[in-house]
Amino acid sequence: MSVTTLHRPAHRDALGLLERAFGDGRMVTAFGRCTVEYDGRASSSLGPGDRLVICKPDGTVLVHTDESREPVNWQPPGCTHRASVRDGRLRIRSERSSPDERLDVAFERLEQVTAYEVTDRSDLTLTGSEEDLRQRILDDPSLVEPGFEPTATERETAAGPVDVFGEDDAGRPVIVELKRRRVGPSAASQLRRYVEAVDAEFPDSGVRGILVAPSVTDRAASLLEELDLAFVPVAPPEEDADGGGE
Amino acid sequence: MSVTTLHRPAHRDALGLLERAFGDGRMVTAFGRCTVEYDGRASSSLGPGDRLVICKPDGTVLVHTDESREPVNWQPPGCTHRASVRDGRLRIRSERSSPDERLDVAFERLEQVTAYEVTDRSDLTLTGSEEDLRQRILDDPSLVEPGFEPTATERETAAGPVDVFGEDDAGRPVIVELKRRRVGPSAASQLRRYVEAVDAEFPDSGVRGILVAPSVTDRAASLLEELDLAFVPVAPPEEDADGGGE
DNA sequence: CATTTGATGTCGGAT
DNA sequence: ATCCGACGTCAAATG
Known part of the structure; x- marks a missing residue:
């Protein structure tokens, strides 16, 4: 199965899917109302709101709102993701060292979680550089x-x-x-x-x-x-x- | 309904969802095997592969593979999206002027399309700048x-x-x-x-x-x-x- | 509009 | 690992 989606999942089910997806190198998106804390080269705090969170198998995390090309929060490639449930919230934590950086997303409402298998790929050819x-x-x-x-x-x-x-x-x-x-x-x-x-x-x-x-x-x-x-x-x-x- | 998802949709159904979502300001993700052509400040061509495409109501488009923080292709805010079906492929085109730029995504296989209602938002507070x-x-x-x-x-x-x-x-x-x-x-x-x-x-x-x-x-x-x-x-x-x- | 500069810039290449 | 410069840089502040 190339795409697995859970709609308004129970935390337990979402957690299971996330752990499996992180384990076997799938890309994941999660959408819902969440808060985000970041600490590393700088520090930031983001109050509750609806965001699309993308976790890539290379260790990237992107937190996107409905505006701007840039993620409102992120973690660069090379991080390790972990999912957990605490205080009744589904959490995604992504960390790395050198530099020490940590991103925490806590969902208070989770609308959808999806895991994608990405197999095919081609290279980009760019001209005009x-x-x-x-x-x-x-x-x-x-x-x-x-x-x-x-x-x-x-x-x-x-x-x-x-x-x-x-x-x-x-x-x-x-x-x-x-x-x-x-x-x-x-x-x-x-x-x-x-x-x-x-x-x-x-x-x-x-x-x-x-x-x-x-x-x-x-x-x-x-x-x-x-x-x-x-x-x-x-x-x-x-x-x-x-x-x-x- | 906060999230609407179609799994392996017929083109006709996907097209309908995209047009509705573009019309009422929802954020959209589409995942599947696609090609991407870009022409504007530079030009690029991306052969077939599995990618996650995100269209935001502010006119942003992001094309993400399973690697890197950066989209492999994109369109900045301010563009207008259109969906269509041609040659048996679902297409998403996003354009803007000044500078003239155009992004074309053509799906030869569409695994999932999702439209999200994004309502809540909070501001980011950042320290360390x-x-x-x-x-x-x-x-x-x-x-x-x-x-x-x-x-x-x-x-x-x-x-x-x-x-x-x-x-x-x-x-x-x-x-x-x-x-x-x-x-x-x-x-x-x-x-x-x-x-x-x-x-x-x-x-x-x-x-x-x-x-x-x-x-x-x-x-x-x-x-x-x-x-x-x-x-x-x-x-x-x-x-x-x-x-x-x- | 154009200009200027910061950014959790990111990314790639070379040392 | 650090250093260095490009980037379809982006985004904000300012004239």
């Missing part, structure tokens, strides 16, 4: 500027790895920092740190820094100018402009 | 250094708002940058931008920058030294050190 932008630059370095010649990607510097490293037509070292979307001041600072690091490696070589992104904010533009860094606009990856459909 | 750290500093400025006197929080500068602004015992302007956890080089850069901005406001006033955080990485430490910025360690917010019984 910074990696794609780098590939575009490597395919056509003149997108950065005529005469630019990439010599390395992810080149290590004292300030961290540089996206694309190369030389301009005058033989000067060029550091290219890629961003897939409009950037703020922090990207300029980041680029500047790289330039300084490489400048220390090759004193007086005239190291240049070029930020490649769709666009920059005003503040970032000022900062780039002040730091003597260049900005090269690149169009964001083409939408499949297939007006399509309907 | 940067805001808490600021409050601690303001309560006891000597945590930064003896003689430090805060004069403003979120003080505006050309580089953005400064966490805590004040004066040291010699009357020099002090910029305090707070971080709730161990910091890397970017925090040092950020602080440096603030210092430069304030230095431009008060030339030759000897503006100082102090980073307050639990700890810093080696690279950040070097950078701080190089930039002539100070670091003051603060213990992370106390865990309720109630060793507590097992």
